[in-house]
Amino acid sequence: MSLAPRAVLVHRTSEYEELLARHGTHGQAAFFLSSRGRSIEEVAERHRRARRALAEVATAVPSLWRQARVERADLDRFLFAPEDVVVVVGQDGLVANTAKYLSGQPVVGIDTDPGRNPGVLVRHRAADAPALLRAATADSGTVDELTMVEAVTDDAQRLLALNEIYLGRPGHQTARYRLGPDDESAPAEAQASSGVLVGTGTGATGWLGSLRRERGGGPPPPGPAEPRLLWYVREAWPSPATGTSLVAGVLTATERLRLTVESDRLVAFGDGMESDALELTWGQTVRVGRSPTSLRLLG
Template structure:
């Protein structure tokens, strides 16, 4: 007998809860914010809207389904199953946080604060949750391209928006960059890091680099099986070059980076706490992942 679907509700600790954890009581948190010209009432109301939305989505799960909840900080310890329907209740960034731990499960994004969130990935309202869950396994989903980094010792990192490779602080990263195909010649570089991103990430950090240098590259769309990459602040010297600082990767192509510093890191979607540690002589390849995010439209 096959298992009934399981709705996994992904949420995150609210700002109000974080304030209470830090300051102990509502009054102390209110005093802290007022000393900085902010009112705690706005924060408390957002907290209540978010918690009410989570409760309403939980109540909309079909009765015959199983149900689980996972907070963002616990995603790396949660075991998702192939029969799961993942319901992200919160902000766009929370979808990206969950995506790297999935393997093709459908994802429904529920916006808890319409008008405050862009709603690019959390596309639906709380009132739509019941109908969406009832049809989630049959409804068509957008296959959003993801990016992955694989090291020469088989460590793997997956991201929905972008992967950053570079120094953990403000030092200079030193490495050799190898390009695919006809551009296969490598170049020794010194920079503040390399960013490789998807079409989903092309609305954020990736776009800021693209605009900053007035690049002529055509950024990918979220479902395009292409990635764009940029080297940040490449430094010319007698031993390091700046001729290979941007490009596009297609299916089967990868950017190759060989570390020539004591320590570099690779992390995805801004999650520095979940980074790969890269040491001298180690090689990492970054390219289009075979795994895509199935986002229910």
């Protein structure tokens, strides 16, 4: 007998909860914010809206389904199952944080603060949850297959990201490495820079978009479902031993960028989550390109 679906509700600790954890009481947190010209009421109201949305979504889960909740900080320790329907209740960034731990499960994004969030990935309201959950299991809803990027090391470590992967020093200081296409016969260039970014069409409006604007344009960014990736080298430094001829480009669905570490320690992390990074040591090689896994986001 097949298992009943499980609704996994993903949420994150609110700013209000973080303030209480730091200051102890509502009154002390209010005093702290007022001394900086802010009101705790706006923070508390956003907290209340998020909790109401989470409760409404939990109530919408069919009675025969199983249900679980996971906080953002625990995502790397949570085991998602093939039959899960993942409901992200929060902001666009929380969808990206969740995507790297999935393997094709359908995802529903619920916006807890309409008008404040862009709503690119959290496209729905809590009131839509009953219909969305039915559509997720009946395969009757519109599903966007959003391209993801992956980094794979020569010792088989793997990292996924929805927006972009950063390779460089943990503190963004100068990193040394060799960069080139994933073709042993093609030359690789020794570089010193503040890191390399490889990202998707979803990430093209964020960090990658900032780099593209700084450089006055470049290749047109791909759409979120397109298999193309963009890559940029940040602040490459020319010297007698390092070059700057490979600083930006496009990867097709089958192409990979190859980076060989020539520093004591580099890291690779995705979507800004530095706490969940791959450690890269001298001489290690990492290849970055389009992931065969995509994010299945209900439209």
